Amino acid sequence: MIPGGGQPNMQQLLEQAQKMQQDLAKAQEELARTEVDGQAGGGLVKATVTGGGELRGLVIDPKAVDPEDTETLADLVVAAVAAANENAQNLQQQKLGPLAQGLGGGSGIPGLPF
Numbered sequence: 001m002i003p004g005g006g007q008p009n010m011q012q013l014l015e016q017a018q019k020m021q022q023d024l025a026k027a028q029e030e031l032a033r034t035e036v037d038g039q040a041g042g043g044l045v046k047a048t049v050t051g052g053g054e055l056r057g058l059v060i061d062p063k064a065v066d067p068e069d070t071e072t073l074a075d076l077v078v079a080a081v082a083a084a085n086e087n088a089q090n091l092q093q094q095k096l097g098p099l100a101q102g103l104g105g106g107s108g109i110p111g112l113p114f
Helices: 010-033 070-102
Strands: 035-040 045-050 055-060
Touching: 010 045, 010 070, 035 070, 045 070, 055 070
Parallel strands: none
Antiparallel strands: 035 045, 045 055
8 A cells, every 4th residue: 555545556556567577587587697615624625606606617736636535526526516505595595685676576586585
């Protein structure tokens, strides 16, 4: 309800919803281009993912490579990618959270993880 007892202007509401959707799409595009890092083993393994969670790079320090212990290296890679993805999710919530709340709280909006 509009203060004063009037009905909401449907055209205005539709325009506001369209603007929010455009802002959300723009933020999602920006996230897809933004790269976020994560690391493990004190920086021996570093992973780079996009804000959308796509793995873009992996740097392994030669000190982490032991032919007798590939399990530890694999664990470090998994941990670095997980850390990068966690940072990407935090970035998503920072960028998309306020927009999603403006569109109804985020639940039920396709493509949003929160």
